[in-house]
Amino acid sequence: MDKTFQPAAIETRWYQEWENRGYFQPQGGDQAYSIMIPPPNVTGSLHMGHGFQEAIMDALIRYHRMSGFNTLWQPGTDHAGIATQMVVERQLEAEGLSRHDLGREKFVEKIWEWKEQSGGNITRQLRRLGASLDWSRERFTMDEGLSKAVQEVFIRLYEEGLIYRGQRLVNWDPALHTAVSDLEVLSEEEQGHLWHFKYPLSSGEGHLIVATTRPETMLGDTAVAVHPEDERYAHLVGQSITLPLSGREIPIIADDYVDPEFGTGCVKITPAHDFNDYEMGQRHGLEMINILDDNAAINEQAPAAYVGLDRFEARTRIVADLEQLGLLDKIEPHTLKVPRGDRSGVVIEPYLTQQWYVDAKSLAGPAIEAVENGDIQFVPKQWENTYFSWMRDIQDWCISRQLWWGHRIPAWYDDAGNIYVGKDEAQVRAQNKLPESLTLRQDEDVLDTWFSSALWTFSTLGWPDNTEELATFHPSSVLVTGFDIIFFWVARMIMMTLHFRKEVPFHTVYVHGLVRDAEGQKMSKSKGNVLDPIDLIDGIDLESLVDKRTAGMMQPQLAAKIEKATRKHYPEGINAYGTDALRFTYYSLASTGRDIRFDIGRIEGFRNFCNKIWNAARYVLMNCEGQDCDANGAGEVELSLADRWIISELQQTKAAVAKAMASYRFDHASQALYEFVWNQYCDWYLELSKPVLWDDEASEAAKRGTRRTLIRVLESTLRLLHPFMPYITEEIWQTVAPLAGQSGATIMLQPYPLYDDKGVDSAANADIEWLKGVIEGLRNIRGEMNIAPGKSLSVLLRNAGESDKSRLEKNAASLKKLAKLESIRLLADGEEAPIAATALVGELEILVPMADLIDKNAELQRLAKEVEKLEKELQRIEGKLNNPAFVDKAPEAVVAKERSKLQAQQQALAKLREQKQRIELM
C-alpha cells in the first residue's frame, strides 16, 4: 500500500467492476426500496448542486441495498424543451441558419444528433461520483415508452375534461416565440419610468391624466378606470375619452381594483396586454385589442405609423408623439418589477393566444389531502407549508409550448375548427367517423417538459403497461430534491400520479439546501462561480479553470471580471481531492439549513480523513497479514479492555448512524463516523493495540484477540462507511475482509452493520475512560510544563481507591507506552509524597515528581489556572444550590446531580490548593 491514499488510481476501476457485474441492479429482498433520480437535462452537465443531490441519493441507496432491501435507483434524463432547442438553434445561428431554414423534421433530427453527442456527459459525471444507478434501466423523457405514457395521459385528461384549449393571456417569450408557465418567469426590480399622459375627454371638456410604465400598450387601451368611490372622478364614470393617436372612443369605468392613492387615481386599461386589465376587461365586457405580433412588434391593429416597430422603439416614438401633441404631463423615475424569461432573459409579454391548459384545481384536491393525511411527508416538515400555500391557490397550468423539441400535442383540427384528440390521425378519423376528404392538421405545439416529468415515477417503470417493476417499485420510497422545484415538479408529480395511479409517487420528499459558493452566492454561469464536481475530484489548474468559466458565455463582457475573481479565489487552481472526500464533504454539510456554503477548506479536511483511514488500514494490515487473526473463529482468544471498549464504541457508532439515516441527517452520520474512526479507533485503539502486539510477554491468545479486534472492527467500519465513501472502502475491504473472516466479491453487497447490544460493555468503557483521563492528565502536565516529549517520567499515584488500583494493574503497560513513563506505582502507606506536579482523575491524584524536571513557577501558574477554573465553576454550583427555589422546584435528579458535582469539585479544589501551598513552600 502507498503511504498516502491515491484516489485516482482506484475509482474508475472499481466503478467499472461494479457496473459490469450488475451490482447496481435490484438484488431481491423482501422489501423494496426505490428512488427515481430527478432527471437532469440530457444535454447539460452536473454542477455542485447535482453532485450534492446525487451523493445523498447514493448514500440512501447503498445504505438500503446493504441493509437487505430490494433496491432500485432509476436513472434517466429529461429533454429540457426550451433549453435544448436554444442550444441547437445557437449552433445553427453560428452557421447563419435558423430552424425555419431547416424545417421542423430536419431540425428535430439535428437535436437528436446533439443529444446523442452530448448526452453521455451527464451520465459520465454521475459515474464518476460513484452513483450506483441501475444503468440497464436508463430512461429519457422522449424515448418511446415515456412518449406513450405522455400521450396516454394527455388523451385521458382531455376525455375527462381536465385538459382544455382556450384563448387566454399567457406569458409570451418574444425571443423564443413560445408561451411559458408563470413559474418560468422571473420578476426582478429594475429602474424604469412612470409616464403621465393626458387623455382628452370626448366631451371636449378637459382631460384625465393616466400613468403607465409601458406607454406602447396605450395603442390597445379599451377603457380608463377609476375607483367607484373616488369623488374626484365620480361624475365622469360613464363618459368616454378619445384615445390619442388611435382616435378610438373608450369608456371611463369604475372598478375597485383601482387604488385612488396611486398616481392620479386613473388607470388606462389594456385587457390584451396586462393580466389585471384582462380580468377587469372580463368583468366589464371590454373589447380586447391585441396590438403586438409574436416578436412583440406592433401589429396592424395599431395606427399605420407604428406598425412593424419593435415594442421599445414604439415606446420611444409614442412618448415623443404625445409630447408633441402636448399630452405628456410628466415623466418620473420609477422602480418596477420587470418579468423576464428565465431562459431567454428578455421581457415577457402578456399575450393573447390559444393554448392548452390542465385544470390544476381539480387535480390539486387529492394532492393536498395526501400531504395533509401524511401519505406523503416532507423532510424538513416546514416545506409542507410552502407546498400547501401554492396548491391552495393553484392556477391552471399552461402546458403547450410553441417549440419543435418535445412531445407533440396529440390533437387534430379540421377547417371548421373542430378539435379531435387521439393517438394518431388514423385513430382520430376512425373514432370520429371522419371522411377521407376532410383535411386534418395536427397541432403544431409540443408539451411543457414538466408535463412528462410529472409522470416520471411511474412512466419510467413501464406505465401504462402493468409491469412487474411498477408493482414492485412504485410508489417510490423517497424523492430527493431542492426546494426550488417543489412547484415545478414535486407538486405536479403528486397530482398526476394520484390521478392515474391512485397512489402517491413517493412516501417522503427530502428537501435539501441549495449549494452556494464560499461567499454565499448562488452558483451561476453568468457569475462565473460555478464549480464542476469533477474538478474537485480530479483537480484542475488555474488556466484551465479560467478557460472553463469564461467559455461560451451569454454575456462575454463579464469574462474579465470572472477571470479576476477566479484567479483570486484559486491562485493555485484546485487540488485533486477524490470522490470519497467530495462526497463526505457533501454529507457533512447536509443539515436542515436552506443554504449550503461550499468552502474548499472542508473538502481538504475530508481528504485528510480518507488518508487517515488509509493509513489506519495500513497499520492494521501490517500487523495482521500473515498472522493469525482468528478468521475462522477457532483459536483461543483473550480480549483486552481496549478490545472490549472499541467493540462497544463501534456499537454506539452503528446506532448513531442508523438514527441519523432514519432522519436524513447525513451531517450527523458523517460526524459520528469521523469521530469514531479518527478520535476513537485511530487516536486510542490503535495506540492501545501496540503495547499488546509489541509485548514479547503477551500471550498468544491476547495477541490473537487484539489482531482479531483490529481487523474486525476495521472491517465493520468499512461497511459502515461504504455508503458515504464507496471507493476507498471497497479498495481496503478487499484485503481486509478475508482476514476478518468475511467473504464476498464486493463490499457493496455485504450486510450493513447492525447495532448489537451484546457488544456494549459499560465496564470496559469506564475503565478506558479512566485510562484516558490519566493519560490526558499527564499529557497536560507535559504540554503545559514544556517537558520534552522524549523524556520518560516516573509517576506516583496517591489516594487510589480499589477501582483505581485494579485499573492501574490492568493498564500499567498501556499507560507506560502511551504516556511515555519510566515507571508508575502507588504511593506506599505512610510514604511521604515528593513535591510534584499533580493531575486529578476523580479522587485519584497523579503525581509527577518535580525533582529536576519541573519548573516551580510554571507549575504554580498551571495550578492557578486550574484553581481559577474550579472556583468559577464552584461559585456557579453553590449559587444554584443556595437558591431555595431551585432545591424545592427542580427535579430531584437534577438537584442530586448538582450536589455530587459540588462535592467532587470541592474535593478537587481542596487538593489543588494544598498542592499549590506545598509547592509555594519549596
Add this chain to the structure above:
RNA sequence: AGGACUAUAGCUCAGUUGGUUAGAGCGCUACCUUGACAUGGUAGAGGUCCCCAGUUCGAAUCUGGGUAGUCCUACCA
C-alpha cells in the same frame, strides 16, 4: 404587501423533550520526523450563543418585540 427561514469561536457549521464546564472541522499558537499517517502527533488559546423584555428554580433552547440578512408568493398602473 404577506409569509418563511437564518443569526452560536476568526471562517463553515452541530447543539435532541429547557438542566453540558456550549461542541466539531478548518484556521491560529507552542512543541514534536517515536517503528500507520507531517494529508501526521501532543498541548493550548479563542464564545455577552444578534439586541431588549418576558415565562421559569433554571433559557443558546420557549414567548413577545426589535435589528440584520436570505428566500418565496403576490403585486400599484
